Amino acid sequence: MEAGDYVLIKSAIIMNRSRSLLKYSITRLALAPIMLWLISSLVFLLLRVAPGDPVDAILGNRADSAAREALRIKLGLNKPLILQYLNYINNLIHGDLGQSLNNQESVSKLIAKTLPASIELGIAAIVIALLIGLAVAFIGIAKPEGKTDLAGRLFGIGTYALPPFWIAMLIQILFSVILGWLPIGGRLSPNLIAPQGSGFLVLDSIKNGNFIILASSLRHLLLPACTLGLLLSGIFSRSLRVNFEKIMNTNYIQAAESRGIKRNKIIFYHALPNALLPVLTIAGLTIASLIGGALLIEVTFSWPGLALGLQEAINQRDYPMVQGIVVVVSSLVVSISLFVDILIASIDPRIKY
């Protein structure tokens, strides 16, 4: 075969693959709205099926039936369910998440106030989890089956198994109460005013050059992010370590070893890139789910994020607020998983689609 033929065949393969990737991406993108519609419909129905409505949450065991009915009418809960649903879907299509039943404020605005806090915590936690998890995994990889590897495995399983609320409370008591190094909770010192901007305190304070706010926000972020990061690090260390072990036993690695290629080179050029692919998938999905799912950490450290808002909204049966948060979090999960899937599909030639 001529060299030119080889180039032609290669470019044909690349083109064919690109076409397939594009088709795959379009299919996934087309499926995303359907998935969101299903999720939003499901949450709409489940909320209505659950006993108690916003009137019960607001009035408790107060007020007579006339007053309760009046409030129900005011909140639009007297309309037929199908009408409420159609109205909700129509508004959703137009990007309107409705108004909170509790304080009549726009749900989008309320979410916009709390989302940055959750994203900030989520990103910081993932960075810490990756640092700790990958470091533990690499130590194990460097000396497989040694004492450090065993300790790393135990660490991985241990962090995964620890009850989040318990470890969060212990960390809070140790660092905030006994040692007094870090604040108990919140996002900022009570005597400081958050700068106007995106809502990401760290970024906003850097942008404004306000180092007092930066220092305070970092100090407040440290404990919740480290706790969450520590709890998540196990899954990364275990995932990398297990995948790495599997890959080291594959034929192509053994072939490389038999050709006399140095071990470090095999690890860094041949084994690690493949072993890191599942870690990338996990990281993507974890960050998306963290935005709405770090509830116990947000509660313990009084972190004013989306998960805490969701919990309060569920307790108060604030239907539009719950629906809004679920839709936003689902959109993020769907978008990030879509992005990660396309990224992996494009960089891993073994994946067929």
Added chain:
Amino acid sequence: MNLIRNYLKPVLKLIVFAIVFNQISCTPQKPENLITLASNGKIESLDPAQANKLLAIQLISTLGDTLYRIDSNGSLEPRLARGKPILSSDGLTISIPLREDVLFHDGTHFDSEAMAFSIKRFQEIGTLNYIINDRILQIDTPEKYLLKIKLSRPSSSINGLLTSINLTPISPSFYSKYKDKFLNNNIVATGPYKLSHFSPERISIKPFDNYWDQKSNNFGINYISFNTSTSLFSAIKTGQVDILLSNSIEDGHRLILNKLSQEGILNEGKGPAMQIGYIAFRTNSELLKEKKIRQALSYSIDRELISNQVSYGQREPLRSLIPPILQINSTSQWPKFQPDIAKNLFKEAGYCNGEILTIPLTFRSNVPSDKLLALTWQEQIKRDLSDCLKISLNGVESTTVYKQLSDGIYDAVILEWTGDYPDPYSYLSPLLDCKQIKNNVCKEGEAVIGGTFWGDLELQDSLDKSELLTGEERLNELRKVESIAAKGLPIIPIWNLNPRAWTQPNLNEPEFDGSGRLRLDKISNNHEQI
């Protein structure tokens, strides 16, 4: 040497950065010298028409004034009113003379138009507007500083209603765009403080310079929220906050805080209890329709033991439906714990001789003290009346409980009640009122919503009559209401809970008003002069 130079430089840089960072971040940031108040719960709205949660009510009470206030002795004290309300001879019109020296935070004058605007707005959009809508017919402003309220029926309890935070006057000019909708993140009222910052993380209030009454004793307050009792407790213990409110503080933490205050490490203030805890019986159920059974249950509950076990004695045992500060009876009406009488009554009802009555008791699973009360009563019954009675427990989330009360699902359920305004009527009516009674079964009314389904014609008559009377005559009718309820036993009161607050030793002891609200304006730093 090179190695040391290469590594030493970044390490030194790191140390310098760490020192600078620590210096910056650990320096107490108190540029405004504000006192930090902490409690549990996010305040979503500062609109008086929207306020229905204790915390919002607490804060609005410092940002605004009401026409009247209940003082620490339980008496009506004029605030924005110039004197006591004057009732017309037919009892259908109340005249209230208003103060002339009051300014809103935006500089506009308070007058009868402003007061009428605020009441009408609450009637229109208020979340709890039902408390006045069936009573107030019309509001007139015949003079600049005279308000006339026309009632749909004579109502003696209206005086207490005039202390409601929901009727806090707000500036009509500032709220002109918010006549028919809530303004959540701002408030322009007449109180000793004005709002300086509102965000999900923090609310700041500062003294209002043109306040008509005594000025605040401090430079302002920052309110922050922590979500758990442990966080709140740790925050006051480590000095990260200056004042702690007792809302959502667990009983164990209350006890330690109480001990710390006795040791002089913190100051503790106690307000009048406005919240009562009780067990409601569904009187039309097969199990509890017999009065004898309800009486037996009433004699079987050891309130002192339960209070000690659940709250280390922090909750006061209660044998009345009315909190002590509004007390109308000198003696408690509900039966005391007497297991022997309880046993006899159970025997008379056909139980004890090998026959054990099982009562399903529902508690709100998201209220820790309810669960502890249920568990303790269950164990106490095992100790005292195990051959006659068995309590089976059932935890249900509170919103679900409220929804299902009127469906008649729960035979016995632990609940609590805080009156909408400080008056005995606001405790008796919502728990006992019934519009349609047949054979002591309530078909329609508050008793159905409250899950007791109990009604009594004589009680209803006295309750209605009490609204037409004043003074001792009114109290007599209300006493009669309590007495009938204590005999009918649709409800057994268990305890009441005093609000408490703790301050750091550099601040003075916290004070409460007669409605159980902390007087933030009275808090002062012992070493600072304002």
